[in-house]
Amino acid sequence: MKHALNIVRKELDKIFRNPRLIFSTFILPGLLIFVIYSVLGKTLNSQVQKANEHMSKIYVVNGPDSFYAARDLYDSLSEADPETYYKLNADFIPFDPSTIEGNLPLKDYLTGLVDEGQVDALVSFEADFKNKVEAFLNKERDTAPEVFIYANSTINNSSVALSKINTLLGLMNSTKMAEIGNPPSIYTGIPVELASEEQTSGQMIGMLLPMLITVFVFAGGISVGADAIAGEKERGTISTLLMAPVSKSYIVIGKIIATIIITVLSSLGSFVGVIASFPNAKELFGNVNMISYGFVQYVQIFTVIILIALIASSFFLIASAIAKSTKEATMYATPVYMIAMVTSYFPMFTDKLPKEAGPYLIPIYNLILGLKGILLSNLTTLNFFLIVGSTLVYAVLLLNLVRVLFKSEQLMFQK
């Protein structure tokens, strides 16, 4: 084991004795992420502030009197208690869709106007809304008349306008409740998204943390892992190492430990960068409060990060053992990196964690599921240990493969 530690020390010294490498490996990634997300966050925050102060221009189709009454009620409430009821800042303009030129569908017509900022949103009540509400309340019809809200959730002014409309609809409900007592929810706006898929995807970043961590670990480890063996071949130092009277298993153990340490430190730098950017990037990540996580969750997160580093390093060492040069090893390792990236996207789109054991045994995917579960505080202890156990088994198998590759004359002495 002391031989393995000897290798660990040398591998670490290679990095820690080079100020440029220390900077580029540990400080730069975190710094870059902090700067990028902070700038992005600050920009978004100022945009939201501007949007709140902006006078919203909202088209109203078939607006019932009760809607305008709700607006007036809100205005008076706002005057009386501006701390609780922020100024509405909205112009409600009656609009008739039949006036749209060229028979353009309402949605298409609005998309352009909202994109250009000429209008911020549109609320459309069914024709003869008041009578239909009465008919619904008298059980003369099965469904409440519909209210559609056309808005673009990726445009701040538009999404703020949408929330203003929802505020008034809520007030309409409260008023009705005061009139007749506990009515079914009638005034519920059905959102019609004017944003394109590309626009909405930008908003998904709030769910990206597990994916980001995976990216950081794989990105942090790829260069170190690729260099670990292939770099020695490329520089001609592999024969010197192989001439040392030390078992190849210890060489592999030394290499993997050093790779994991550097990978984890590098990815922690990035992780710290993300956490540090949270206060500046509320609009990007949502209102994330990392302090709300307990000690156990932090231990679990750190354990999973180490496990991702272990799996990533094992794959990278295989690539490194096969390749003749670091460049080649990076090329071999890139597909694994890509697979990890793609895999890391899957759990993003599910709200609930799977209940069965199977998914917690799938390499890489199980680690991302685990991270998501820890961050959502709903990962069971059993599933956590399934993830840890299965990952350790995979790592042992992969590292055994590295040891076998290390013994191959053809791979070690190929030119």
Place this chain on the structure above:
Amino acid sequence: MEATIVVKDLRKTFRQSAKQMKINHSKEKIKVAVDGISFETFPGEIFGLLGPNGAGKTTTLRCIATLIRPDSGEIKVKGIDASDELAIKKSIAFLTNEIRLEDQMTPNYAFDYYARFHEMPQELIHARRKELFDYFGINDFSEVKIGDLSTGMKQKVSIAVSLAHDPDVIIFDEPTNGLDILTAKSVTDYLKELSRQGKTVIISTHIMGLVDKLCDRAGIIINGKMVMCDTVKNVRALSPTNDLEDVFFEIYQKGGLTE
């Protein structure tokens, strides 16, 4: 006297890739690199393996150093069978131009790093480092990164590092390749010094003059076969001109091997 290295009927083949077959103008998937070589070396002697490029010299030395495994045959170093890789590695130094040190290491760091694998106590590491660095004149460069050293100085550091554990057997593949005259001289002088200390030195080379000046005995390898093995004096005597080079070319031609 008991032999320090015993090589018996050594055979080693390599599988050739399509690319290698094309380069070697060969249709054989298997290339015989060493074909039944046998020889012995003794304490205090410098033994030379002489042959053209691709004759099988380096492969033979790599087999002895346990870097690669022979297909068949027997190798013993100081009575230790080659299957005991770690024990063999502890008792030999293997040097080649391919054996390099990491550029970002300093000579001091590299020496200590590799010496620790031999489980040497720190005081002994320091003592050996001082002795070898003094001899090769490395002291002034001991804290300079190896990548910044001249080729000759790099080679001297490599030699010093590989001799850290003071082995009884020194195997040196092409010892003067790529070296300037002065460095080459200091290397050959040191090999002579090692043999005077009773150590076994085995070198491979295609340079006749080196064998002539340095070696006590020589084995001539052509196409993986040992075609002659005797004292340099006896080999030289086979030619009327008493010239090793003439003997070599005569053997080469007799084998119908000239191109």
